[in-house]
Amino acid sequence: METIEKIKQQISTNSILLYMKGSPEFPACGFSSKASEILIACGGKFSHVNVLQNPDIRSLLPSYAKWPTFPQLWIQGKLIGGYDIMLEMFQKGELQKLIQKNNK
Numbered sequence: 368m369e370t371i372e373k374i375k376q377q378i379s380t381n382s383i384l385l386y387m388k389g390s391p392e393f394p395a396c397g398f399s400s401k402a403s404e405i406l407i408a409c410g411g412k413f414s415h416v417n418v419l420q421n422p423d424i425r426s427l428l429p430s431y432a433k434w435p436t437f438p439q440l441w442i443q444g445k446l447i448g449g450y451d452i453m454l455e456m457f458q459k460g461e462l463q464k465l466i467q468k469n470n471k
Contacts, residue, residue: 383413411466
């Protein structure tokens with residue numbers, strides 16, 4: 368499967384998806400760690416893709432998403448953004464509502 372097709376499939380089949388460095392249990396960068404902590408604090412279930420174990424996704428996702436950095440949060444096929452946006456939404460209570468609304 369082509370990498371872009373794999374990315375599209377991951378985004379479409381996971382209602383809440385975090386592309387990150389490492390995993391929620393073993394994050395490999397501070398921003399990925401904080402992003403997964405925020406999602407856990409929201410109380411919802413989410414899927415993740417470790418871009419360090421998927422160099423093809425790591426190299427192509429920024430151009431596909433038009434977002435240059437990781438982590439990247441996708442909800443219902445829409446790019447929400449990276450850690451800074453997640454933190455701002457969390458502090459306003461917006462992310463919690465979005466996670467609860469879209470958690471399957």
